[in-house]
Amino acid sequence: MAARPRHGYGILRDVEEISGGRVRLRAGTLYTALDRLSSDAWVVIDREEVVDSRLRRYYRLTDLGAARLATEVERMRANTRVAEQRLRARPIGGTT
Template sequence: MSESPLREPTFLILTALTEEPRHGYAVIEDVLRISDGRVRLRAGTLYAVLDRLRSDGLIEVDREEVVQSRLRRYYRLTALGATRLATEVDRLRRHADTAGRRLRAAGLLPEGGLS
């Protein structure tokens, strides 16, 4: 049985955690950046997704520190999380390639129209 597709916010959160551990606000900023400003996560949404990803074993707490009397928790991608993200990237790529081929075959997209 195959895993269900990742929702876009989940996909982007995992992507944000691929380069380095990040705290919540840094994840929100990076998701905004990598989505070209299209996906704006609210803190409540982010932390609900982070909790779910932790319980699924896709991310884990890297470290905690206190900044201006507030706890800042940094999260990092686990090996399982990296595998799950790579699987999703492959699934999306296959679908995009199929759509591109069909658009070109139907004359709706010029050759080389998709990179």
């Protein structure tokens, strides 16, 4: 969704692929999150279409959402740097 609009099932598949299969969102969890992101104006419905008699809604990241995502990415990078520093400072052969 960050790169282009995605429908719910596409988002579920992306999350599973990106996580190497470690994360499998349930549809209810995803749509609850999308509702929250939409109410925060971080995503919007880009378009809707009917496929096999079912409504398919495509979501798009807004500029505000992209800015928030960039902030979150930087926060995660900072956390990663701290973790790397702590690992380097760990004594070799330390206890578990």
